Amino acid sequence: MGRFDDRVAVITGAARGIGFATAQRFAAEGAAVAILDLDEAQAADAAARIEGTAIGIGCNVSDAASVEAAVDRVVAELGGIHILVNNAGITRDNLLFKMTEEDWDLVMGVHLKGAFLMTKAAQKHFVAQKYGKIVNLSSVSALGNRGQANYSAAKMGVQGFTRTLGIELGPFGVNANAVAPGFIATDMTDATAARVGMDVEDFRAAAAERNPVRRVGFPDDIAAAAAFLASDEASYITGQTLYVDGGATL
Ligand code: NAI
Numbered sequence: 001m002g003r004f005d006d007r008v009a010v011i012t013g014a015a016r017g018i019g020f021a022t023a024q025r026f027a028a029e030g031a032a033v034a035i036l037d038l039d040e041a042q043a044a045d046a047a048a049r050i051e052g053t054a055i056g057i058g059c060n061v062s063d064a065a066s067v068e069a070a071v072d073r074v075v076a077e078l079g080g081i082h083i084l085v086n087n088a089g090i091t092r093d094n095l096l097f098k099m100t101e102e103d104w105d106l107v108m109g110v111h112l113k114g115a116f117l118m119t120k121a122a123q124k125h126f127v128a129q130k131y132g133k134i135v136n137l138s139s140v141s142a143l144g145n146r147g148q149a150n151y152s153a154a155k156m157g158v159q160g161f162t163r164t165l166g167i168e169l170g171p172f173g174v175n176a177n178a179v180a181p182g183f184i185a186t187d188m189t190d191a192t193a194a195r196v197g198m199d200v201e202d203f204r205a206a207a208a209e210r211n212p213v214r215r216v217g218f219p220d221d222i223a224a225a226a227a228f229l230a231s232d233e234a235s236y237i238t239g240q241t242l243y244v245d246g247g248a249t250l
Contacts, residue, residue: 002030003231008078010071012061012118013088015042017135017186021219022085022226027052029227031083034074036061043130053078061088061114067159083133083230084122086115086158091188093147104150111154115161119176123169132174133230136162136192137222140182140245142212159241166239175238177229182245183207184217212247 009026013019016039023033023046032053037043040058047056055077059070074081090102090110123200126132141148142155158178165176183189185204193203206217225244228234243249 002028003156003227003233004029004031004219007031007077007082008034008074008080008081009120009230010036010081010122011086011087012036012114015039015046015056017188018181018184018219019085019087020046021223022087023054024050025220025223025227026083026230027054029049032078034070034079035173037088044229057080061086061118062109064117067114067117067121071118071125075125080129081122081125082129082131084118084135085226085230086118086134086136087225088114089137089188091148091192093149093151093192095147096149096172099149107154108157112157112161115158119165120162122159123174126169126174130173132169132172134162134165134169134174134176135226136176136178137177138162138180138241140243140249142180142241143249163239164239170238175229175235176235177237177239178241179222179225179229180241180243180245181222182211182217182243183249184219184221184222187217210248211245212250215246216243217246221245226232 009031011019011023014023014035027033027050035047035056036059037041043056047054057070060066136158139155139159141152162178190200193200204216
């Protein structure tokens with residue numbers, strides 16, 4: 001018996017990184033998973049690497065029509081939707097005085113509008129069946145981070161969004177929580193290393209040295225937390241943000 005037997009889980013931005021690890025974890029615990037990502041071929045490739053039932057769907061979470069079509073396909077092909085993980089994300093880092101309006105809009109569009117559109121499309125099903133689990137990806141950057149005015153605002157916005165979902169959807173059997181990762185070794189943090197001109201291994205080692213548990217995080221660390229929050233064991237937890245950061249924010 002897996003915690004997610006007979007459940008359908010949708011994970012956005014799951015062609016790689018934290019999203020992919022989360023899809024693997026949910027599938028290993030019995031869920032049928034839908035991997036949504038910008039490029040349909042990459043989403044399908046990722047789905048083919050999952051052990052268990054998995055489909056890949058091309059979807060831009062910033063685009064309402066694309067989101068509606070993707071959620072309709074999940075329901076048609078997998079028979080329903082019970083869990084939504086809003087994981088898709090991008091960074092467009094720059095100091096405020098160099099940050100462009102486009103950098104701002106793109107980051108808000110994926111993290112905030114994306115989570116809004118996906119949640120709106122999924123909640124119709126959740127409310128009708130009186131069951132749903134939502135896990136949103138925030139970040140330790142929500143607390144403020146140099147060069148990330150756009151990203152930190154979006155990630156703190158995700159926390160406010162999550163709290164409001166907890167209030168509005170709780171009466172309908174829906175739990176909404178957020179995970180706020182610290183430094184996780186993925187393409188996203190590798191790209192940050194490249195941007196600041198550091199070797200990836202040196203960049204990770206420096207992050208590990210600053211961290212109370214003396215290591216960086218890995219996608220599986222976040223997948224485990226997301227799985228707990230999406231499980232029925234967490235049914236009395238809603239509107240919360242769980243920092244999964246090795247104590248970086250202590
Ligand atoms: P990643 O860059 O490895 O993967 C992100 C995925 O999202 C990619 O596959 C990308 O194609 C997809 N994506 C981007 N825009 C999209 C859109 N408009 N529609 C659909 N898919 C889209 O990133 P990573 O590291 O796996 O991050 C996942 C989430 O965790 C993000 O929300 C990120 O902000 C958050 N996070 C990551 C941390 C880290 O240290 N890696 C720390 C804190 C939060």
